[in-house]
Amino acid sequence: MRGMHPITLDRAWPLHGGAATRRLEAQAIAAAGPHVLMRRAGLAAARLALALAPHARQVWIACGPGNNGGDGLEAAMHLQHWGRQPCVRWFGDEHRLAPDAAASLARARAAGVPFTDAMPELQPQDLAIDALLGLGSARPATGDLAACIAALNASAAPVLAIDLPTGLAADTGQANGPAVQAQHTLSLLTLKPGLFTGVGRDLAGQVWFDALQQCATAQADATLAGPPPTRTRAHASHKGSYGDVAVLGGAPGMRGAAVLAGSAALHAGAGRVYVAALDSGPDLTTDAPELMWRAPAELALARLTVACGCGGGPQIAAWLPQVLAEAAQLVLDADALNALAADEGLQDRLRQRRQPTVLTPHPLEAARLLGSSTAAVQADRLAAAQTLAERFGAVVVLKGSGTVVAAPGQAPAINPTGNARLATAGTGDVLAGFVASHLAAGSSASEAARHAVYQHGALADAWPAGQALTASALARAAN
Numbered sequence: 360m361r362g363m364h365p366i367t368l369d370r371a372w373p374l375h376g377g378a379a380t381r382r383l384e385a386q387a388i389a390a391a392g393p394h395v396l397m398r399r400a401g402l403a404a405a406r407l408a409l410a411l412a413p414h415a416r417q418v419w420i421a422c423g424p425g426n427n428g429g430d431g432l433e434a435a436m437h438l439q440h441w442g443r444q445p446c447v448r449w450f451g452d453e454h455r456l457a458p459d460a461a462a463s464l465a466r467a468r469a470a471g472v473p474f475t476d477a478m479p480e481l482q483p484q485d486l487a488i489d490a491l492l493g494l495g496s497a498r499p500a501t502g503d504l505a506a507c508i509a510a511l512n513a514s515a516a517p518v519l520a521i522d523l524p525t526g527l528a529a530d531t532g533q534a535n536g537p538a539v540q541a542q543h544t545l546s547l548l549t550l551k552p553g554l555f556t557g558v559g560r561d562l563a564g565q566v567w568f569d570a571l572q573q574c575a576t577a578q579a580d581a582t583l584a585g586p587p588p589t590r591t592r593a594h595a596s597h598k599g600s601y602g603d604v605a606v607l608g609g610a611p612g613m614r615g616a617a618v619l620a621g622s623a624a625l626h627a628g629a630g631r632v633y634v635a636a637l638d639s640g641p642d643l644t645t646d647a648p649e650l651m652w653r654a655p656a657e658l659a660l661a662r663l664t665v666a667c668g669c670g671g672g673p674q675i676a677a678w679l680p681q682v683l684a685e686a687a688q689l690v691l692d693a694d695a696l697n698a699l700a701a702d703e704g705l706q707d708r709l710r711q712r713r714q715p716t717v718l719t720p721h722p723l724e725a726a727r728l729l730g731s732s733t734a735a736v737q738a739d740r741l742a743a744a745q746t747l748a749e750r751f752g753a754v755v756v757l758k759g760s761g762t763v764v765a766a767p768g769q770a771p772a773i774n775p776t777g778n779a780r781l782a783t784a785g786t787g788d789v790l791a792g793f794v795a796s797h798l799a800a801g802s803s804a805s806e807a808a809r810h811a812v813y814q815h816g817a818l819a820d821a822w823p824a825g826q827a828l829t830a831s832a833l834a835r836a837a838n
């Protein structure tokens with residue numbers, strides 16, 4: 360793909376981490392010659408700066424000691440040529456500069472770009488450019504560099520980050536120290552996974568991509584998932600064509616969770632939905648009379664797609680051996696995952712299962728399954744999800760900002776949809792219902808997980824601003 364593009368949600372995008380990007384960079388430099396990529400990078404950044412802030416009186420460019428700073432110096436030179444007022448804060452050491460960055464410093468000086476240590480007074484129509492650190496960010500920023508990051512974050516003008524917001528790790532989407540909060544990020548040569556998961560989405564803002572006239576030949580480390588294909592229903596179909604889902608959960612006091620999963624499966628298109636509550640009380644009156652209530656023992660597990668664990672409480676553990684052995688297709692959520700984490704025998708049974716299975720942990724549930732901590736899971740979400748998928752031979756949906764879907768032997772996918780409005784009780788039950796519905800309709804476990812997660816987030820993204828997003832309304836919004 361040539362030129363610069365905003366990252367849109369209408370297609371999938373390959374993602375490459377730091378090591379793969381460095382390899383591609385070395386190949387590209389060998390083919391194109393020294394400094395060519397940096398010139399392209401700086402030109403792309405300057406063009407985007409003009410497009411984002413056409414009425415800017417000043418453009419403040421904070422340039423670091425490496426090649427990311429070189430990109431910023433190139434951009435400054437172009438903006439100066441085009442009659443703008445760039446102003447550079449530069450952190451480099453002239454005696455220790457890489458050749459490309461040294462060449463760009465010479466070009467910026469020759470163009471008459473002003474350098475100053477003071478930050479100009481920026482107005483909202485102006486622009487600040489973060490060219491402090493990119494792929495080479497190696498440790499938490501301190502001292503003047505940290506102060507510069509704080510100044511960028513406090514700027515009245517929007518911030519455009521070059522390649523990565525300074526401080527954001529390209530591979531993991533984590534920041535282990537001060538980090539730039541950008542409104543726009545121009546990712547160069549490759550798109551990095553860290554822009555789309557962990558704190559990446561919050562720090563990067565709108566992501567743009569310029570491949571610098573290279574085509575990424577390396578296998579992608581991950582994918583930014585695209586939308587599910589639209590399914591059309593054949594006229595000659597009946598409720599049996601879309602599969603039967605059973606929700607097993609709803610321990611005493613938690614029936615609502617099972618109803619939410621059931622309602623979500625129903626509205627997402629399942630042909631028939633059974634709810635088997637672990638609470639022996641009367642059936643819960645719901646606004647979904649289509650849900651069919653059954654006792655757990657009545658379920659014909661071997662021909663059902665089972666969503667297991669939604670509000671299951673400790674009672675769900677007793678059902679897991681049978682469910683793991685028999686369910687035709689299985690989604691394990693919430694209390695089912697906690698029961699699994701606490702019992703190695705159940706984990707063995709999960710490993711032995713041959714039927715399609717999807718686990719939908721949030722970071723704490725994933726940590727329990729891995730025997731680690733939430734912080735360790737969040738420190739590398741892609742690796743945590745992939746480890747779980749390989750360990751249990753199942754598809755894993757690691758929830759959170761930039762939900763990761765991992766499957767054994769495949770590169771993981773990061774979901775691009777969704778927002779903080781999903782952080783409300785019951786939305787996880789709804790997601791389990793969506794996954795079950797896609798499985799029941801015939802999707803593979805990995806497709807079902809990707810599509811359900813995309814759909815779940817897209818519904819939240821399209822939610823009317825003044826209207827409360829509740830889990831039951833989210834379930835009903837699927838179609």
Ligand SMILES: NC(=O)C1=CN([C@@H]2O[C@H](COP(=O)(O)OP(=O)(O)OC[C@H]3O[C@@H](n4cnc5c(N)ncnc54)[C@H](O)[C@@H]3O)[C@@H](O)[C@H]2O)[C@@H](O)CC1
Nearest residue numbers: 396397400425426427492493494495496497498499500522
């Ligand atoms: N080499 C090339 O031809 C190209 C490089 N590109 C740019 O180059 C970037 C990578 O360049 P580099 O490898 O030089 O890496 P960076 O420019 O991200 O930074 C590396 C430098 O920063 C220092 N550093 C790291 N963390 C620090 C901290 N916390 N405090 C103070 N100093 C710190 C390192 O010691 C090193 O000197 C990419 O992100 C991209 O922006 C692009 O222009 C594409 C072409």
Ligand SMILES: [K+]
Nearest residue numbers: 489492523525
């Ligand atoms: K940067």
